[in-house]
Amino acid sequence: xxxxxxxxxGTDREALKQAGEGRRAHQHDEELGAAVARAQEGDxxxxxxxxxxxQPGLLGYVRGLVGDEAEDVAADAWLEIxxxxxxxxxxxxxxxxxxxxxxxxxxxDHLRRQKSRPRPSAFEQDLLELPGTHSTQxxxxxxxxxxxALALIAExxxxxAEAVLLRVVVGLNGPxxxxxxxxxxxxxxxxxxxxxxxxxxxxxxxxxTDESSxxxxxxx
Amino acid sequence: xxxHQSGGTGGTGGAPHEPSVEDILAAAVRAESPAHESxxxxxxxxxxxxxxxxxxxxxxxxxxxxxxxxxxxxxxxxRATAGALLASLTLGGVAVATFGxxxxxxxxxxxxxxxxxxxxSPPASSTGSGTPGQQTGESTPSSSAPAPSVSASxxxxxxxxxxxxxxxxxxxxxxxxxTGRGNALNATAWQRLVQAAGGEEHVPAYCxxxxxxxxxxEPTPEKTPEKTPENKPEDETGxxxxxxxxxxxxxx
Numbered sequence: 029x030x031x032x033x034x035x036x037x038g039t040d041r042e043a044l045k046q047a048g049e050g051r052r053a054h055q056h057d058e059e060l061g062a063a064v065a066r067a068q069e070g071d072x073x074x075x076x077x078x079x080x081x082x083q084p085g086l087l088g089y090v091r092g093l094v095g096d097e098a099e100d101v102a103a104d105a106w107l108e109i110x111x112x113x114x115x116x117x118x119x120x121x122x123x124x125x126x127x128x129x130x131x132x133x134x135x136x137d138h139l140r141r142q143k144s145r146p147r148p149s150a151f152e153q154d155l156l157e158l159p160g161t162h163s164t165q166x167x168x169x170x171x172x173x174x175x176x177a178l179a180l181i182a183e184x185x186x187x188x189a190e191a192v193l194l195r196v197v198v199g200l201n202g203p204x205x206x207x208x209x210x211x212x213x214x215x216x217x218x219x220x221x222x223x224x225x226x227x228x229x230x231x232x233x234x235x236x237t238d239e240s241s242x243x244x245x246x247x248x
Numbered sequence: 249x250x251x252h253q254s255g256g257t258g259g260t261g262g263a264p265h266e267p268s269v270e271d272i273l274a275a276a277v278r279a280e281s282p283a284h285e286s287x288x289x290x291x292x293x294x295x296x297x298x299x300x301x302x303x304x305x306x307x308x309x310x311x312x313x314x315x316x317x318x319x320x321x322x323x324x325x326x327r328a329t330a331g332a333l334l335a336s337l338t339l340g341g342v343a344v345a346t347f348g349x350x351x352x353x354x355x356x357x358x359x360x361x362x363x364x365x366x367x368x369s370p371p372a373s374s375t376g377s378g379t380p381g382q383q384t385g386e387s388t389p390s391s392s393a394p395a396p397s398v399s400a401s402x403x404x405x406x407x408x409x410x411x412x413x414x415x416x417x418x419x420x421x422x423x424x425x426x427t428g429r430g431n432a433l434n435a436t437a438w439q440r441l442v443q444a445a446g447g448e449e450h451v452p453a454y455c456x457x458x459x460x461x462x463x464x465x466e467p468t469p470e471k472t473p474e475k476t477p478e479n480k481p482e483d484e485t486g487x488x489x490x491x492x493x494x495x496x497x498x499x500x
Contacts, residue, residue, distance in 0.1 A: 067294070068303055075294045079287055088277035103286045110293035114303035115311040122313025129310065177276035196270045197277045204313075228269040 056081055056199075057120030064123045068113055075113070079106070082124060086131050088197040091174075092181050092189055093135040094142075101138045105131040125204035128194060132208060172231075180230050181223075187211075188223030195220045416441060420455030 060081045066074035086105070091098040108130050116126050172180075181189045187209075194205040194216075205220070206213040297303065419441045445454035 070298050070303060072291060072294060072298075076287065076291055079290050083287070084278040091277065099283065099286060103289055106286065106290035107293045110290055111297045111302055112305065112311065113294065113297065114305045115307045116313070117307050117311060118313030119315060122315065126311065126313045172272060172276050174276050177273050181273070181277075192273070193277075196273050199274075207313075224269050227273065231269060231272065 057124070060120030060123055062120075064113075064116070064120065068116070075110070078123065081120075082127050085124070085198040086127055088174075088178075089128060089193045090131050090135050091178055092193040092197070093132070094138050095178075095182075097138065098135075101134050102131060104138075105134045108134070121201065121204060124198055125200055125208055128198050128200065128208045132190075180227055183230070184223045184226060185219075187215075188219045188226070191216050191220035192223040192227070196224070416444060416455075417458055420451075420459055423451055423455060 060078055063074040063077040063081065067078055083102070083106075087098055087102045090102045090105070094101050105127070109127050112130075116123065118126065181192060184192065190209060191205060194200045194208055195202070198205075200208065202213050202217050202220075206216040209216055419437060423438070423441065442448045442451055445451040
């Protein structure tokens, strides 16, 4: 979150790649695990810490699923999380997966209810306005708005979008994401890879993954 | 331009995901700070749940996210391996038991035929259980009836003598226990024995010749009926049920 404006050199990125998702998530997971343990003993302040650590990713995930009404759906999910917190067993990373599962169920319930009254996707207009698709390839894509990012993700097939959101936004590892989605880890890994590759193409970020991972499908 | 090159170096790690895409997405989607009212709402729900005692709720399977969960699969695999090993040992034991018994040199009396001893074990156990005579008398012949039928066909042929002597030997041992108890001697097996001896009164002598000792000192029919007769069949039929049990496993 501290890295709001992204205007980075290549070496920064390389460092970010290693330090970023992996270690940052690890540090937070330790803190999160301790907070959850204290919250399970009744510590309200610890529950607030856990909330602040989990909510950004969780809300982003729910946004990717339900769009504008994500705040309400996430609030519903938090009610259930607070109610069932005593049942949870696991560490910080496990708590991310557990909460993501609850949020996903609430989101799917919401979508099922919504099906009766279909409404236009919230992302269509944003997608057209995406600066990356028209303007120069350079630093414009280093930062995109939340809506633009969600619009790009919404372009993906459902399984790819969810896999990307869980891996990148929620910060789950492969097996945890697979458990949330009730799928095999291999399927989720493939879906996340394809989704990220497509997003990179949309963002015009040159992917070396075409050469570096020959086992998976070539660029389409 | 710089971005292009940096993107290239960023992706050379061989990771399946292009890192810059992840960073951009994570920064964009996660950047928004949560609204305060929803946090207050969640905290209120937490307080309510805590005060209602919900923190002691039972953990369901879907609530267990402990990291050792994947190890369960290896534990299951290990258990399967141990089971397979046990099964192979059991079947191997059956094979040894099947082929090994006739070659035991010190036991000439034991014929390769396993059915007679195994069927002779029920009378031993039922007599040993100390049940009243009538019941014992009935159960004994009925359960030992298959034994002569197995050895009946070799009975007529000359080479059937070992099985016959084997089953007859067993019947001789049991004869003393059964004598005078109800209708036991009317059963086919005993009638065969009596027939082979040439009359009921000749049976002790016949059996003595067969077993190579005099059965008369041993009887003590009523004093310690459970102990001595029981031990006799037991030590020789001890192998019987085991073989029988393995035979059933083998067929199943």
